[in-house]
Amino acid sequence: MTVESFEHTGQPDWDWWGRLWPAPGETLRDLGVEAGDSVAEVGCGNGYFALPAARIAAPAPVYAVDVDESLLAELETLADRQGVETLHPVRGDARSLGDVLPEPVDRVILANAFHGVDDRGRVVRAAAEALAPGGQFVVVNWAARPRAETTVLGEPRGPPTDCRLSPDETRAAVEGVAGFTERAHVSLPPYHYALRFER
Numbered sequence: 001m002t003v004e005s006f007e008h009t010g011q012p013d014w015d016w017w018g019r020l021w022p023a024p025g026e027t028l029r030d031l032g033v034e035a036g037d038s039v040a041e042v043g044c045g046n047g048y049f050a051l052p053a054a055r056i057a058a059p060a061p062v063y064a065v066d067v068d069e070s071l072l073a074e075l076e077t078l079a080d081r082q083g084v085e086t087l088h089p090v091r092g093d094a095r096s097l098g099d100v101l102p103e104p105v106d107r108v109i110l111a112n113a114f115h116g117v118d119d120r121g122r123v124v125r126a127a128a129e130a131l132a133p134g135g136q137f138v139v140v141n142w143a144a145r146p147r148a149e150t151t152v153l154g155e156p157r158g159p160p161t162d163c164r165l166s167p168d169e170t171r172a173a174v175e176g177v178a179g180f181t182e183r184a185h186v187s188l189p190p191y192h193y194a195l196r197f198e199r
């Protein structure tokens with residue numbers, strides 16, 4: 001299995017990440033996650049979104065997928081401490097998602113990582129293979145703005161300016177691959193947006 005990390009996808013510190021996303025559960029609901037939806041959050045890090053996703057999606061499972069074992073270990077500890085039983089950490093590569101999940105899922109969420117993906121077609125096809133019929137692929141991206149403008153707690157944050165993707169670039173990378181079509185554009189102020197795709 002390839003376990004190479006995408007560029008510029010380090011896990012943010014929760015101090016400023018929490019300022020930027022004060023209500024991750026509400027964000028996930030805006031992204032269409034509901035009770036009973038099984039979810040794979042790909043590139044989950046230590047679970048800033050995967051943990052609330054598991055609380056919302058229960059009793060359906062949330063598979064939290066990442067290449068970084070240490071982040072998954074942190075996530076497992078947090079899930080145990082918080083008594084979240086439907087969260088399943090999975091070590092795996094977004095490029096071969098279907099191979100590491102035990103079953104197809106209703107939502108594949110790729111948050112704050114698509115900007116670093118080297119072979120976008122491969123990751124999009126892998127997401128398609130991992131989805132159950134009628135499922136959605138949700139991509140959350142930093143806005144394509146200069147990094148100097150996306151400040152949190154007084155410092156520029158997020159990936160370098162030149163690798164950020166506009167909605168049009170994201171759409172172009174996903175639509176038409178494995179039959180995906182855009183279903184919704186979600187604004188996530190102050191610095192993010194999401195696109196929801198269906199097949």
Ligand SMILES: C[S@@+](CC[C@H](N)C(=O)[O-])C[C@H]1O[C@@H](n2cnc3c(N)ncnc32)[C@H](O)[C@@H]1O
Binds near residue numbers: 003045049065067110
């Ligand atoms: C910027 S963090 C985002 C974490 C989380 N999605 C969030 O938004 O809070 C990106 C994560 O993607 C993971 N990652 C990088 N390359 C990956 C790959 N090829 N497959 C799966 N995960 C990957 C990194 O280890 C990191 O935890």
